[in-house]
Amino acid sequence: MxxxxxxxxxxxxxxxxxAAVTLELTLAVLVLATPGGVLVALLxxxxxxxxxxxxxxxxxxxRGIPPLLLLFFAFFGxxxxxxxxxxxxxxxxxxTVYMSFYFGEVFASxxxxxxxxxxxxxxxxxxxxxxVLLRIILPQTIPAALPPYISHATEILKGTALAAAVAVPxxxxxxxxxxxxxxxxxxxxxxxxxxxxxxxxxLLILQMLGERWSARRRARS
Amino acid sequence: MPAWSVIAPYxxxxxxxxxxxxxxxxxxxxxxxxxxxxIALARETGPRWAALPLAILVNAxxxxxxxxxxxxxxxxxxxxxIRLKPFAAASIGLVAMGAAYMSxxxxxxxxxxxxxxxxxxxxxxxxxxxAIRRxxxxxxxxLMIPPYMTRAIIMVKGTSLASMVSVADLTAEATRAxxxxxxxxxxxxxxxxxxxxxNGILALIQALAERHLRLSRRTAAA
Amino acid sequence: xxxxxxxxxxxxRRYGSFMALDDVSLDVxxxxxxxxxxxSGSGKSTLLRTINHLxxxxxxxxxxxxxxxxxxxxxxxxxxxxxxxxRRQRSEVGMVFQHFHLFPHFTVLQNxxxxxxxxxxxSRPAATERAEGLLAEVGLEGRGGAFPAExxxxxxxxxxxxRALAMQPKVMLFDEPTSALDPELVGEVLRVMxxxxxxxxxxxxxxxxxxxxxxxxxxxxxxxxxxxxxxxxPAQLLRSPSEPRTQAFLQRLLxxxx
Numbered sequence: 001m002x003x004x005x006x007x008x009x010x011x012x013x014x015x016x017x018x019a020a021v022t023l024e025l026t027l028a029v030l031v032l033a034t035p036g037g038v039l040v041a042l043l044x045x046x047x048x049x050x051x052x053x054x055x056x057x058x059x060x061x062x063r064g065i066p067p068l069l070l071l072f073f074a075f076f077g078x079x080x081x082x083x084x085x086x087x088x089x090x091x092x093x094x095x096t097v098y099m100s101f102y103f104g105e106v107f108a109s110x111x112x113x114x115x116x117x118x119x120x121x122x123x124x125x126x127x128x129x130x131x132v133l134l135r136i137i138l139p140q141t142i143p144a145a146l147p148p149y150i151s152h153a154t155e156i157l158k159g160t161a162l163a164a165a166v167a168v169p170x171x172x173x174x175x176x177x178x179x180x181x182x183x184x185x186x187x188x189x190x191x192x193x194x195x196x197x198x199x200x201x202x203l204l205i206l207q208m209l210g211e212r213w214s215a216r217r218r219a220r221s
Numbered sequence: 222m223p224a225w226s227v228i229a230p231y232x233x234x235x236x237x238x239x240x241x242x243x244x245x246x247x248x249x250x251x252x253x254x255x256x257x258x259x260i261a262l263a264r265e266t267g268p269r270w271a272a273l274p275l276a277i278l279v280n281a282x283x284x285x286x287x288x289x290x291x292x293x294x295x296x297x298x299x300x301x302x303i304r305l306k307p308f309a310a311a312s313i314g315l316v317a318m319g320a321a322y323m324s325x326x327x328x329x330x331x332x333x334x335x336x337x338x339x340x341x342x343x344x345x346x347x348x349x350x351x352a353i354r355r356x357x358x359x360x361x362x363x364l365m366i367p368p369y370m371t372r373a374i375i376m377v378k379g380t381s382l383a384s385m386v387s388v389a390d391l392t393a394e395a396t397r398a399x400x401x402x403x404x405x406x407x408x409x410x411x412x413x414x415x416x417x418x419x420n421g422i423l424a425l426i427q428a429l430a431e432r433h434l435r436l437s438r439r440t441a442a443a
Numbered sequence: 444x445x446x447x448x449x450x451x452x453x454x455x456r457r458y459g460s461f462m463a464l465d466d467v468s469l470d471v472x473x474x475x476x477x478x479x480x481x482x483s484g485s486g487k488s489t490l491l492r493t494i495n496h497l498x499x500x501x502x503x504x505x506x507x508x509x510x511x512x513x514x515x516x517x518x519x520x521x522x523x524x525x526x527x528x529x530r531r532q533r534s535e536v537g538m539v540f541q542h543f544h545l546f547p548h549f550t551v552l553q554n555x556x557x558x559x560x561x562x563x564x565x566s567r568p569a570a571t572e573r574a575e576g577l578l579a580e581v582g583l584e585g586r587g588g589a590f591p592a593e594x595x596x597x598x599x600x601x602x603x604x605x606r607a608l609a610m611q612p613k614v615m616l617f618d619e620p621t622s623a624l625d626p627e628l629v630g631e632v633l634r635v636m637x638x639x640x641x642x643x644x645x646x647x648x649x650x651x652x653x654x655x656x657x658x659x660x661x662x663x664x665x666x667x668x669x670x671x672x673x674x675x676x677p678a679q680l681l682r683s684p685s686e687p688r689t690q691a692f693l694q695r696l697l698x699x700x701x
Contacts, residue, residue, distance in 0.1 A: 064420045065413040066381035076405035161286030185296035200284045341544035345558035346534025359548045
């Protein structure tokens, strides 16, 4: 049996609609999980050992279980706690929590890459701690943290396909909805894959620009 | 916390789901590892005619969501008369994904071995395969272990996608029990615990492997 | 008159548009020690790498002991040598690198016996015996069990020399063998090389050590921009060079030393 793309034009609008949801989901998670990651990284360096331990334990747990399970938990489990979320917000919540801990690891090692002397030098000048962090330390973590940050960010796009499991009408579930009707899964999947590739390519270009920028920053320092 | 009486009827299903997850993890890792190593070696030390198509293939797979890759195997292949059982279809998809990512990790480790090592081996007249086996790989191996184990954990978590193509794995059994009993907490938590245990074992293996390498190799990289 | 053991004939090597070697010819007689000097990037190291075909030349030929490197004389004219035969040819040319390139996961002894066993087919006892003799020659008797990282740079480079000698090469190539060493460790390596030269080994040495060139070399070759500018006995080339470019190079070197 050979491929036959003749029916594809009629399904493309549905796929593009799915792609729009995929993009929406990706951006929402990116925007929310980035500050989430900064928070996790800062809490990992908190003065209280109990808090530090709790954050590290949570990080280990959330990075150790399948994101699909987290998604089901947000979708099926939270309503029992009185929080019923529609599919899209539930998916955003689950993926944000998941990605926050991944970003947390990235940012924590970025923080560790700043020489201890920087803290001491800033403290010796009498700068308040939050100012040291915001003005002195965080800007210096960016060159080291940017490349792994962006490569994790590209994972978000691919991860959004999981939302298909809880009926979010993103690209993968749109594709499935189409091909169970047309009985031509291969053609539909190829088109869906091509759309993912285009979205990915956009992120990859950002990644390359970011890596070049951070390499230049590092070379200068 | 619900009583054991809620869990008990589904306990055998959860265990059989867990067993499927263990098998999926085992087969994916067992098959993906040599494929990934072969791809990494071919791309790093092989001729251009082999390296280029592999690079295209690996990056094409890496552009796609894992679920789409599984759909290709499970829903797409039958269109060409290749009808696979869910477990086999999921395994193939997961191996393809895993091998693509893993080969990139391994390539990084191979590239981190100083180029002079292969020059020195060539200057001594050592055959290429001998140099790869005795000089390059032993030095790349310790560098491969940490990213390998990280990748292995990601792959174990990734087996949960098999539930989306009708494999009755741990995730599938846990969600099924949840939707019947309306007690999602307990079943999803149990499933989460099983996954963590599986990954804990991998982390333990990593620690042992790294200690073993340190002991057997008293040297730092020169 | 004896034939040269190394004969480089009109060799050219480009990297992209960069001309690393531009029509270079050089004959080296058996037992001769040739020091090659010149600024970095002038093509000296590339010359060594083309001689043993780690970097095959784009044009020109390299002859070692009467045999054309990388080319087999077939019944129907010359053809490219198989990878296996090229390896065999290459193993007859010893090479010592600036950064040693010892195998860090092997002990010193394993570094020395790996290639004799794998390429020459020596038995382990025979290879070990030869290795121990060579270690004694480079002043590292009894250090066979050490790992490279446990040795000083000078000791590592002496091991690297012994590793190359273990293949019983006809010619030894040295690519800036002391440039990566702390100044106080340079002497021990140069002493080993001088002894080797006195023992009749044919040597091509890319170096910045003018004292070594003056004392141990039979001939000095000055390289600039991928070409041989001037060649002559050390006393003449180093003391009263005829080419202005050689003069300028030596003057810069002299100023740096002060």
